[in-house]
Amino acid sequence: MATKTAPTLADVEAARERLAGKGVRVTPVYPSETFTRRLGRPVLLKAENLQRTGSFKVRGAVNKLESLSEAERKAGVVTASAARTARSGSSSCDDGAPKIAIAASPMNFSTVPP
DSSP states (O other), X not given: OOOSSOOOHHHHHHHHHHHTTTTOOOOOEXXXXXXXXXXXXXXXXXXXXXXXXXXXXXXXXXXXXXXXXXXXXXXXXXXXXXXXXXXXHHHHHHSSSOOOOOOEEEEEXXXXXX
């Protein structure tokens, strides 16, 4: 389902609450001298590569799983990816964080690094 509008501040705050205590790391923000100089305004880079999965995608995966209805949770989820998205969905099952009680069937292509 495509989003037709940008998320509101309330949407972002609600997502932050859903992610609390779910193994999603708080990552630092660093100033970029190169981009700041080239664009003529301050540019900050969020270091989401420090997430356990190596990308920001774990935020979206956990946020989506936490926002499912009870019926959707009972039906379970399937993720399919050639890279980090499937790993992000499945990482919520094995990272030692509080678990999301949803049956998950991640499908990774053989080219996905461990």
